[in-house]
Amino acid sequence: MPRLALAPALLAFSFAALPCRAETAYGPELQGFDYPFPVERYEFTSQRQPLQMAYLDVKPDKPNGHTVVLLHGKNFCAATWEGQIRALTGAGYRVVAPDQIGFCKSSKPGAYQFSFRQLAENTHALLDKLGIAKPIVVGHSTGGMLAAHYALLYPKEVEQLVMVNPVGLEDWSAKGLPPISIARWYERELKTSAESIRNYEKATYYSGRWEARYEPWVEMLAGLNRGPGKEAVAWDSALLYDMIVTQPVVYRFPQIAVPTLLLIGQKDNTAIGKDLAPPEVRPTLGNYPELGKAAAKAIPGATLVEFPESGHAPQMSEPEAFNKALIDGIGR
Structure with missing residues (x-):
């Protein structure tokens, strides 16, 4: 297995350390916000409409013959x-x-039936175009739910599955979250601001701590939500929240048939729509120390690695330990 060399610049998140201009507005496809690697586009037709999926395809200087697919979360x-x-x-x-x-x-389609199956099929089509037959699929947060669905849909085409603090480790509706209309999600999303994003991320992603290196990611989302396409962005976000809440994957964990690694920050308390749940229900939701163990038990042969001091995003709060655990885990 290749040894991991962690340069100081890597751990400092060189790109994320760059200063952001206050109150910057970005286009509906994040026009104006630069990524740290070249962005490529996959153009395809889905649900009778032309769409484009942006993606990064970064190749190593010394290939080991394996490909990792990284699936981002809802606010990532x-x-x-x-x-x-x-x-x-x-x-x-x-x-x-x-x-x-x-x-x-x-793309931010105005009319699209969002489902984890559809997003998995879109991702599979992209990988097929790139000639990638059996990747290691890594998903964080909502991307963890997507990664689980991908492994269930294409079990013979996944080398390994890695889920990082995935949402969907519990069925919030079954535990007492009331029905939330898309109109209400949309109304909430239109109110998104840098302050609301920062406060939520500090409490949930970073267990009450905040560092300057997180700020560019706040401005990335805030600029998208204050830009000229903010209504389209908010509408798709509302549809996606409805997808997340109404399509739990936890019941299918025993059917996952690929080697699985769970990387779980123990101070996470994420539960979509928790603030809309009855007061007596809220404390019962998002208990990741228990949820991670339950998921590891439910998924055949799963390996669980816990990060005691991390919240919802251990890959960002303690990147050195996380990267080592990830590369050690997939290299076994």
Whole structure:
């Protein structure tokens, strides 16, 4: 297995450390926000409409013959995987990181039946175009739910599955979250601001701590949500939240038939729509120390690695430990 060399610049997230201009507005496909690697486009037709999926395809100097596909979370983009891309390519892996339809630099269709199956099929079509037959699929947060669906849909075409603090480790509706209309999700999304993003991420992603290197990712999302396409962005976001809440994957964990690694920050308390749940229900949702163990037990042969001091995004809060655990885990 290739040894991981962690340069100081990598751990500092060189791209994320760049200063951001206050109140910058970005286009509906994140026009004006630069990624740390060249962005490529996959143009295809889905649900009777032309779409484009932005993606990064970063190749190592010394290939080891394996490809890692990185699937971002709801409030993340391909660019937020920068530290992992540098670590993985340094260890010999080719890395493909797409922006899913409805997110970041990809199309924002006004009428689209979002489902995890559809997003998995879109991703599979992209990988087929790139000639990638059996990747290691890594998904974080909502991307973890997507990665699980991908492994269920294409079990013979996945080398390994890695889920990083995935949402969907529990069925929130079954636990008491009331029905939330798309109109209500849309209304909430239109109110998104840098302050609301920062406060949520500090509490949930970074367990109450904040560092300057997280700020560019806040401005990335805030600029997208304050830009000229903010209504389209908010509408797709509402559709995606409905998808996440109404399409739980936890019941199918026993059917996952590929080697699986779970990387779980123990201070995570994520539960979509938790603030809309009855007060007596809220404390029961998003208990990741319990949820991670339950998922590892439900998925045949799964390996669980816990990060005691991390919240929802261990790959960003403690990248050195995370990158080592990831590369050690997929290299076994």
